[in-house]
Amino acid sequence: MTDKELAELLFPNVDKTPEDYEKIYPKRNLKEGAVVSRFAPSPTGFVHMGSLLTTLIARKIPDETDGVFILRIEDTDQKRSVENGIGGIVDDLNNFDIKIDEGALGEDSFVGDYGPYIQSQRKEIYECYAKSLVERGLAYPCFCSEEELDETRKLQELNKERIGYYGSFAKCRDLSNEERKERILRGDPYVIRLKSPGVYEKKVIFNDLVRGKIVFPENDLDVVLIKSDGLPIYHFAHVVDDHLMRTTHVLRGEEWLSSVPVHIQLFDLLGFELPKFAHLGLVMKIDEETGQKRKLSKRKDKEAAVSYYHEQGIPVMAVKLYLMTIGNSNFEEWLNQNPGRDYNEFKFDFKKMSASGSLFDLEKLINISRNYISRLTAQEVYDNALKYYQEYDEEFYNLLVKYKDYAINMFNIERNQKKPRKDYAKYSDIKGYTWYMFDELFAKEENKKYEYQGITDKEEIKKILKLYLEKYYHEDDDEQTWFERLKDLSEEMGYSREVKDYKENPDKYKGHVGDISMVLRVAVTTKAQTPNLYQIIKLFGKDRLEKRLNEVILK
């Protein structure tokens, strides 16, 4: 029995040839230097922080070169798939404003001429290429059971031999075609394995875009190409898909580095042009229990899921900017020199990419986020806050809607200045910092925790507030006049006009203006720390101010 007959027996339904697929998926007609890249997750329902970094860059390079960015779903393993797993990924990408040029849109729809983009729907394509390998004597059916494989592995471990299905350990490699036929017809389960022509003592050399020249031993493992369920294994699917989709740049995590020799061999055997590879450092974190550095894990770490940032109200752009600063070491400097510029104007460079895995630093992200929000206009903050609270806090959302103009003015306090106030690191902070600005929330008894400092005597406080209302509050004062009057008030009450005076002669005064304004601040807001008091009072207006102060005075 010839190899061709064996191939026919194995894949009787394949009606196309590799040449046919070359025509169906022709070379792309793109301009010189255009990059075709892709994001190829399995449909686990959400995007991992590390993948997002890769994706961001895989999206950016085609943007810079008029290339193409593809979303391909790698669902050849049922165990990894979850219900609506594709939808979750598409949503995450949307949330992060990463658009795809081609690829899956959902479980059964896609855009682009190189589809389908879901691997389970490409089964016949893989079969065609597997068939051609069998025909050429480069692949064969293997009938080894899991137990048998386990056994040889244990034996190899015991004898300190290299682990894997190769050489004399590849039991099914030299079966006769007659025997293969017999067992196939008998119904024995089998996988299709590569008959690797590699020699372990020889070297493969390739150039990684971020790591430079890397030397590996040639692959001599007869890796599985097609599983017994008829679907391909990652290595095989990757090579076939990335060739047929005409991918020019394969960007992926460092965990793939050691399988590159298998991939190179497969590209070579199939007669495919080798794409460029870039293996990015993993995003790590310190494990709280062991204190060891480890890969950020979807299972253990809430911050690994990209949706976490959405829930926290951390702006999408802040996450992107953080990722870019991890991704390219000169990005941060560029951003500091070009504050507010779109990160798309930054030119990405693989050489500026770190090869070592970086520790995920939430503090840094928070800082970037804080700066980012501080540069937004009040209107933008309002719009984003509205979106956030609509999803996560109905009560506050309703207040923002009801008092729209007021809220925007509130966000404008100390914003229109060369160095704006930076108190919000995330949209979820806003309520905690501003609730007292809304009478409905202020009215709640549980919120009435006045944080008086310095002057704590109830009668003294009442006296100060009463005097302020009667004599020193003038609605139309500008800030300077307003503060002058506060000084007058201080003087009348026996406090110094200037803090310095009090500090120099503490015996001469009861305190200083600062103490007086603190009383006012707390009476109005309950908080000892607030933005500019004058602007808050201004925003309140006469009636609301009187109401708040009287609440303290009349108690």
Next chain:
RNA sequence: GGCCAGUUGGUGAAGUGGCUUAACACACCGCCCUUUCACGGCGGCAUUCAUGGAUUCGAAUUCCAUACUGGUCACCA
């Protein structure tokens, strides 16, 4: 265990033989400014680049060994 990669302060890192008595940013700590907070300003925070050896007039930068960390060795991706 084999193979591969990585190793510069608490963190991200700049740095590719002399310009580095190691940039910048975050965090932290002081001081100043200031009616609170935030902002801002100033200063501190690695004499040393995992360790040892070699090359060199000269090394964080080149080479070799060792150590450590990570990845990988599935009919998972």
